[in-house]
Amino acid sequence: MKNILVLLADWANGIFAVLLASWCTGAEVVWWYFLVGILLAMCPDLDAIPELWRRGKLAASSEHPTDHRDGLHYPIVFIVAGTLLAWWLGFWGFVFLFATLLHFINDLYGTGWGIKLLWPFTSHNYKFLGRRVNRLKFLLVSDGDWAHINTSERRLRLLVSWSKDELPSYIDRWGDEDWIERWYLRLNWISCIEYGLFGIALILAVVTLLY
């Protein structure tokens, strides 16, 4: 049940993608378009299936020091493909473009170790509004780590990055196997944004279908 909380942001992204594509092309929205939009918004996470299959859970940590996002999370590739699809298919191409773009935007500030935003030009992982230790302050405080990390690690930065070589050591030290419970089963700025976006998307979807 708690795993559903992790998906709400992408459900919102799928709904927003359909509404944006409709706005761009003038296509009239039918209810099932939202279901397709939601599936497309989740499609970059198809790279999580092998880990889910093997471990029954997803987490980059000392137990499993690799990030599933290394499989498909390459936004430049999706933007090029999505732009071509939008030009070729119109409405559904736009839905794909917006759905995957919004997914990557969510991955750039939410949970996880960011994404390889500029691949193939660099293999660095980038994340907005984060710390290099990749923990929210209340977790660092409650775990007793806040007092032991240096001042620069405490600061919430507009942009953080990890090189391909240093990321595994950060994941090994700071990766969290229980990230769903610790990030989503309480209110913090990330869970509030994601739950809020889902609420707004639901309202917009209902208004669009009814009026």
Ligand SMILES: [Zn+2]
């Ligand atoms: Zn993702």
